[in-house]
Structure formats: structure tokens, C-alpha cells
Amino acid sequence: MIPRHARRIIPLGTLKAILDGAGLNAEELRVCWEEWVMRRYTVVLEFDREAGAYSAVVPGLPGCTSMGDTVDEALVNIRDAIGLYVGAMEEDGETLPDEVQVIVATVAA
Structure with a gap:
């Protein structure tokens, strides 16, 4: 900081x-x-079997993604990605998007 x-x-x-x-x-x-x-953002983590790593996505920041070999590494990497994403928006004078509500549900199919 x-x-x-x-x-x-x-x-x-x-x-x-x-x-x-x-x-x-x-x-x-x-x-x-x-x-x-x-600001705080919701991060969705998912294990990607093909890559053998965890993918991290920020629903409130479209296109802001990262990966890591472990959950902790993915969280460190996505935090860096969020910083770069938000920094670029601020430099461009863009308004930061509000956080989005993420709903997780299990459905039978």
C-alpha cells in the first residue's frame, strides 16, 4: 500500500x-x-480439472479473472488482478461498478 x-x-x-x-x-x-x-468484491473459486488449478472470477468486475495452483494462491492472484482492474478504471476516469449479489443454489437435474 x-x-x-x-x-x-x-x-x-x-x-x-x-x-x-x-x-x-x-x-x-x-x-x-x-x-x-x-472496496470488497465477491470472488468465485472453482477447481478447473483440465488446468489442474483453481480459477477465480469476480462477478462484479466483468473480465476480472485469475488462477492459482491452490486456493490461497488463487486468492492472492485475484487480489492482484482486482487491484490492476480497479486501478485501470480509476486512471481512465471510469466509475467503479457496485458489488453484485451472488446466489449459490443446488438444484436437482
Whole structure:
């Protein structure tokens, strides 16, 4: 995470002064950042037998997909993909889509 304000990187000295004034350390800032600011997206994981790996899809971000040999690796990779996807949208001045509701159901066939 690189702290920014108005799309400019905050110098370390300034950031340290802000954190000290707020009584926070860097780890506490990271946790607060994730809880307060970061958007959250539903990720659907599925084991792909042909590829022998897990595929990860973000229904709320069309075309945002990734893979990994394990569930944990797929989650790390899709998190990176989400960051790139959202970053590109922000750079292009596009509005980020709202999260979509995913319904999982089992049906007899």
C-alpha cells in the first residue's frame, strides 16, 4: 500500500507525523485502510480439472479473472488482478461498478 492524497504519494516524514498525531503505527493504518476505504468484491473459486488449478472470477468486475495452483494462491492472484482492474478504471476516469449479489443454489437435474 502506498499512501496517497489527491493522487500524490505522501512523503514518509509527513505520513509518520500524521500517524504519530493519530496514535497509530503502520500496521494499524493498514488495518484501518482495509476496513474503511478498500472496496470488497465477491470472488468465485472453482477447481478447473483440465488446468489442474483453481480459477477465480469476480462477478462484479466483468473480465476480472485469475488462477492459482491452490486456493490461497488463487486468492492472492485475484487480489492482484482486482487491484490492476480497479486501478485501470480509476486512471481512465471510469466509475467503479457496485458489488453484485451472488446466489449459490443446488438444484436437482
